Amino acid sequence: MTVICMVLIGPSAPGADLMARPLPPDAVKDVVPNRVMTWNICNPCKESNAGRAAEIAKYAPQVIGLQEACVRDVERIREYLRNLHGLVYHVEYGMVLRNRGRCGGAPWSPGSFGQAILSAAPMTDRVNVEYPDGGSEDRGYMAVTTTVGDRPVRVFNTHLAQRRQETVRAGQTRVLAEEVARHGRAIVLGDFNAVPDSAELAGIWSLAVDTDPQCHPASTGSCKPTTDWQSKFDYVFLRGIVPLRHGMHPSPYSDHHLLHADLPA
Template sequence: MVFGRRMRMWAGALGVACVMLMGPSAPTGALFARPLPAGAVKGVVPNRVMTWNLCNPCDRSNLDRAREIATYAPQVIGVQEACVRDVERIRIHLRRFYGLVYHVEYGTVLQDWGRCGGVPWNPGGYGQAVLSAAPMTDPVSVEYPDGGSEDRGYMAVTTTVDGRSVRVFNTHLAQRRQEAVRAGQTKVLAAAVSRHDRVIVLGDFNAVPDAPELAPMWELATDADPRCRPTYTVGCTPTTDWQSKFDYVFLRGITPLGHRVHPTPYSDHDLLHTDLDTDQESHGT
């Protein structure tokens, strides 16, 4: 009886330790990948970019997240609310089950045990990440001077899209009802973007297109969705479960060829991807 009780206690302690090490958003269920849906692409699309807020903490399987990404297989993916451990698992699943190999750079702004697990003295990194089928150079990670209710920032890398070198930014602005904070963040981001002629800016801006705080971005770039403008939002496709357009692919010196918003059960934000022509200059920038 005593031996059995000790064994149960030991097993329970081991289980708690595993949860702490893996984190609350670790994958659940057996690691058997479902086949991709009909119509999925057969390999990386070299001129496609995607942005996706992964939702954290949302207790979603990284295997399901990898399948969503593999269905559209963009050349570049910017993710927000991303734990380093989750992104690493997504990369492993993409390679192992779908044959898609991505490089990764991180824009970590927090070390957060509550969101990303780990142990109290070594919590998981949390923030943004960029995955690219091509190598990346010159990575930077910048924390905004004022993050609002939670530290926020942007990251940037140089990589290849549509056969040409481009600067790619990925950001997550302050939460809703923090307009003044976002206005300051957008000015910081726009100043960095303005230094480059050919730029892709991915991210969750937590603001609709006609929000005043997005004005610095509109002065430099256009959104991949031609129906989304600061003065014209009729038909602008929403990207969140609450039917707001918060997610953007801003383009400077690049022409969009088409975009799609894909609802997903694995986040409160939809997947947004666009195909690009980097040989033409975007009108209106």
């Protein structure tokens, strides 16, 4: 019976073992102020949450938006970040479905799947919106107010409909853009499943700029790919904030690269 329960529920969280260990001498121990990041962590990819945490710790963002996230995986990532790397994050979730194939769990209680935001500073005013039409799978956006550097900002995190569903994504970005437009300062993170010159992104481009000043929807723009199949699908859009620096980092733990933006203080 114990074996059956372990198969159904999955392995236990790592916290008990990690809490007893001292931090490694090379632990990061602090976030980089004014740095935000987006990362689709790939699901179901069965990757190591310790490895995912180590990737995040390399760049130690103040805020990170995760897509294709399961609550159970995010909790383990947070524990590894805290106990192995000295990085302490608050978390808020924007779950859009419960799916055992995606997130495990018992048949009668499957795990939750969607978005998450980790922030070194506390977060308030969380909203979680499921798009009226998710396409082939439920999709949505979440938003929180938190501090980046020393200033409050509204942070959005989204994952749009899968490829070849342009009409669906157009409806989703209309919903998202309407809310983003209400804020003079906003950061929009996510996997948009659309290249920069896609018609469905026009409403977002009218409100915000990409963290890479060379990347814009015109054909003359120079946008570096953010996926293993050499497409730019991942964005850090900035509204009312001037981009300063950015970095993009391929990872063995996902088919999407980590994308971070360093913002002015």
